[in-house]
Amino acid sequence: MxxxxxxxxxxxxxxxxxxxxxxxxxxxxxxxxxxxxxxxxxxxxxxxxxxxxxxxxxxxxxxxxxxxxxxxxxxxxxxxxxxxxxxxxxxxxxxxxxxxxxxxxxxxxxxxxxxxxxxxxLCPQNCIGIWKFADVYYCPDLRNKAFRFILRHFEEIAAASEEFLTLSLQQLADILERDDLNAKQETAVFEAALRWIGHSPEEREGHISVLLPKVRLGLMTADYFLNNAKKNTLVKESAECNPIITNVQRAIYDFTISRQSNSADVHNPLTRPRLPHAVLLAIGGWSSGVGPIDSIEAYDPRADRWVNVTHAEESPRAYHGAAFLNGVVYCAGGFDAVEHFNSVRKFDLSTRTWHQVAPMYERRRNISVAVLNGYIYAMGGYDGRNRLRTAERYDPKTNQWTALPPMHEQRSDASATTLNGKVYICGGFSGNGPLATAERYDPETNRWTLIAAMSSRRSGVGVIAYRERVYAVGGFDGTDRLRSAEAYDPPSDRWRAVPAMLQRRSNFGIEVVDDQLFVVGGFDGSVTYVTVERYDQNADEWQEAHDMEISRCALGCCVAHGLPNVSEYAAPRAAPPLPAAEEPPARRGGIRLTSG
CATH class of the missing domain: 3.30.710.10 (Potassium Channel Kv1.1; Chain A)
Incomplete structure (x- = not known):
C-alpha cells in the first residue's frame, strides 16, 4: 500500500x-x-x-x-x-x-x-445468468468475460446447465454459429440444439430449420450424420432442412477427399472448423543443412494446419526449453551453435512482443522444463563442459530464480512433465551414455525421489503427462533412434508398453492438445523431420498429422490456451459472425452462484 x-x-x-x-x-x-x-x-x-x-x-x-x-x-x-x-x-x-x-x-x-x-x-451453472445480468446493468467487461466463459465451456454448459435452456432462439443461434465456440466435436453442437428444443417442444420444434444451418454438419463423421442427424425426426419433417442435408452430404464427401490430399477447405461454412481453444507452438530448433533457426509455427488442431507466426525480433536457438504460463511463452537456455545460454526470454502472445527476464543461475543446453503451480522448473542440461544435476525454479511474480536440490542423476537430453502436483523427469544423457532412470520432485518436501526405471534407455526422449500417466516416447538408446513408447503409473510405480510411433525419432517436441498426444519433428539419425504424429488413447493408435513447413529437431514446444487473439495463431477462416469483443445481446435474467 x-x-x-x-x-x-x-x-x-x-x-x-x-x-x-x-x-x-x-x-x-x-x-x-x-x-x-x-x-x-x-x-x-x-x-x-x-x-x-x-x-x-x-x-x-x-x-x-x-x-x-x-x-x-x-x-x-x-x-x-x-x-x-x-x-x-x-x-x-x-x-x-x-x-x-x-x-x-x-x-x-x-x-x-x-x-x-x-x-x-463464474461456472458452467451460472455463467449464462451472469451474462444476462451484466447486460441489464451495463457491465461490459463482466458481460464479455461471461460470454467468453460460455464459449469456452460450451460442451459442458450445453449438456447440463439449466440456464442454457432459457436462452432465446436468437441468442442460441448467435452462439452456435460462432467460429470461436469451443466445441471439440460438432456432434455436441447438434445435440445441444436438440436439448434446447426438447425443453419446450411445442414452442421450439419449428426452430430446427434456424438452428441446423448453424451446426457445422460437414465436420461430423459420415456414420453419425447419416444415423443421427439426417434421420432425426425433426430434421426429416422440416422441408427447410432438406436442401441443407443434401448440401452436407456433398460437403462431407468433398471434405473427406480433400483431407486425404491434405488440402481441406477451411472456408466452406459446412466444414469450416471452429477456432481451437489451444494451439501447439513449435519454437526454433535445429534444421538439417541450416543449423539453429528462429522460426515459430503454430498448430491448429481443429483444422490440422500449421501457421507460420515467426516474429522479427526472434534469434536462432535450439536445444532450449519452452513453457506457457499466464498468456506468455517462456524460452529458457539453449544453444545458437556458438554460445550456451542461461538467458530466458518471454513472448507475450497477445502483443506479440519479446522481453528479457531474469537469467537462470546456470547455462543450460539440452534443458528440461516443466510448469507447476505457477512456477517454471528448469532441470539438467549441458553447460558446455558438464552434464548437470542441478535444478532451479522461476517465479514470474518476482522475476527470480531459486535453486532447488540437485537431482540423483546428471541429465541432458532428458524430458520433464508434471502430474498431480509433482515434477517428473525421465531419461537423458549422463555424459557416459543414455539413461533409463527417472525421478520426481515433490515441492512440498523439496526432495527428489527415484522411481522405477524405464524399460529402455532414452536420450532425446519426449515425456508428457496424459490421462493420469507419464508417457516416455522415442529417444536414442545408444544404438538406434526409437519408435517405442511406454507409460508410467504412479500408484503402482510401474511402466507398461504402449503402441509405438510410426517413425523413429529423438529430440522432438511433445505435448497434449485436444486430449491427443502429439509428437513434433525430431531426428532419425540422418535428417530432421517435418512430420507430426498424434496418439489417441481411445483408439490406442498413432496417426499422421499435418507436416510442419520447416524440418526441426531440438525445438521448444508448448501449448498456449485461452488466447483472446487465437485467430492470429490459427488457420485462416472466413470472418466470424461478430468480433470477439462484441457478443450478441443478452436478455434480462437472474443469476445463480451455486453450482447445483
Missing amino acids: NKRDKASNSSGSVFNELRLEGKLCDAVLRVDGVEFNAHKIILCSCSSYFRALFTHGWSSAEQRLYDIAGVSADTMRLLLEFAYTRSVPVTEENVEELLAAADQLCVMGAVRTCCEFLEQQ
Missing part, C-alpha cells in the same frame, strides 16, 4: 467515524423509513447521482433530508460503507441487489467490486 492509499484510508476512517457519530453531517438519506446521516462531499466523491442530487437547482444548499426510492435500507447501509471506506462485503446473497442499487445510484466503484466478485464466481 502506498502513502496516498494509507492517507486515503486514514481520512476515510475518520469521516466514517464522524458519520456513525452523526457529527458534521449535512445530509440525511431516508430509505424505507430508515434515516442515514451522511456528508454530501463524501457522497459526491463516489457517485454522480448524489452530485447531481445535491448540486442541481431542484434542491437547495440548506436541504438536509432526501428520500431515496428503489433501494433497501440494508443495501443503502452497504453503499454508505463503501462511500466512506472504498470497500464492501460482497456475498452470493447480496451481490445481485447490491449491484443493482450501485448501478441505480451510480456508485461505480461498488459496481466494479460486484463485477469482480461475479467474475470469480
Whole structure:
C-alpha cells in the first residue's frame, strides 16, 4: 500500500467515524423509513447521482433530508460503507441487489467490486445468468468475460446447465454459429440444439430449420450424420432442412477427399472448423543443412494446419526449453551453435512482443522444463563442459530464480512433465551414455525421489503427462533412434508398453492438445523431420498429422490456451459472425452462484 492509499484510508476512517457519530453531517438519506446521516462531499466523491442530487437547482444548499426510492435500507447501509471506506462485503446473497442499487445510484466503484466478485464466481451453472445480468446493468467487461466463459465451456454448459435452456432462439443461434465456440466435436453442437428444443417442444420444434444451418454438419463423421442427424425426426419433417442435408452430404464427401490430399477447405461454412481453444507452438530448433533457426509455427488442431507466426525480433536457438504460463511463452537456455545460454526470454502472445527476464543461475543446453503451480522448473542440461544435476525454479511474480536440490542423476537430453502436483523427469544423457532412470520432485518436501526405471534407455526422449500417466516416447538408446513408447503409473510405480510411433525419432517436441498426444519433428539419425504424429488413447493408435513447413529437431514446444487473439495463431477462416469483443445481446435474467 502506498502513502496516498494509507492517507486515503486514514481520512476515510475518520469521516466514517464522524458519520456513525452523526457529527458534521449535512445530509440525511431516508430509505424505507430508515434515516442515514451522511456528508454530501463524501457522497459526491463516489457517485454522480448524489452530485447531481445535491448540486442541481431542484434542491437547495440548506436541504438536509432526501428520500431515496428503489433501494433497501440494508443495501443503502452497504453503499454508505463503501462511500466512506472504498470497500464492501460482497456475498452470493447480496451481490445481485447490491449491484443493482450501485448501478441505480451510480456508485461505480461498488459496481466494479460486484463485477469482480461475479467474475470469480463464474461456472458452467451460472455463467449464462451472469451474462444476462451484466447486460441489464451495463457491465461490459463482466458481460464479455461471461460470454467468453460460455464459449469456452460450451460442451459442458450445453449438456447440463439449466440456464442454457432459457436462452432465446436468437441468442442460441448467435452462439452456435460462432467460429470461436469451443466445441471439440460438432456432434455436441447438434445435440445441444436438440436439448434446447426438447425443453419446450411445442414452442421450439419449428426452430430446427434456424438452428441446423448453424451446426457445422460437414465436420461430423459420415456414420453419425447419416444415423443421427439426417434421420432425426425433426430434421426429416422440416422441408427447410432438406436442401441443407443434401448440401452436407456433398460437403462431407468433398471434405473427406480433400483431407486425404491434405488440402481441406477451411472456408466452406459446412466444414469450416471452429477456432481451437489451444494451439501447439513449435519454437526454433535445429534444421538439417541450416543449423539453429528462429522460426515459430503454430498448430491448429481443429483444422490440422500449421501457421507460420515467426516474429522479427526472434534469434536462432535450439536445444532450449519452452513453457506457457499466464498468456506468455517462456524460452529458457539453449544453444545458437556458438554460445550456451542461461538467458530466458518471454513472448507475450497477445502483443506479440519479446522481453528479457531474469537469467537462470546456470547455462543450460539440452534443458528440461516443466510448469507447476505457477512456477517454471528448469532441470539438467549441458553447460558446455558438464552434464548437470542441478535444478532451479522461476517465479514470474518476482522475476527470480531459486535453486532447488540437485537431482540423483546428471541429465541432458532428458524430458520433464508434471502430474498431480509433482515434477517428473525421465531419461537423458549422463555424459557416459543414455539413461533409463527417472525421478520426481515433490515441492512440498523439496526432495527428489527415484522411481522405477524405464524399460529402455532414452536420450532425446519426449515425456508428457496424459490421462493420469507419464508417457516416455522415442529417444536414442545408444544404438538406434526409437519408435517405442511406454507409460508410467504412479500408484503402482510401474511402466507398461504402449503402441509405438510410426517413425523413429529423438529430440522432438511433445505435448497434449485436444486430449491427443502429439509428437513434433525430431531426428532419425540422418535428417530432421517435418512430420507430426498424434496418439489417441481411445483408439490406442498413432496417426499422421499435418507436416510442419520447416524440418526441426531440438525445438521448444508448448501449448498456449485461452488466447483472446487465437485467430492470429490459427488457420485462416472466413470472418466470424461478430468480433470477439462484441457478443450478441443478452436478455434480462437472474443469476445463480451455486453450482447445483
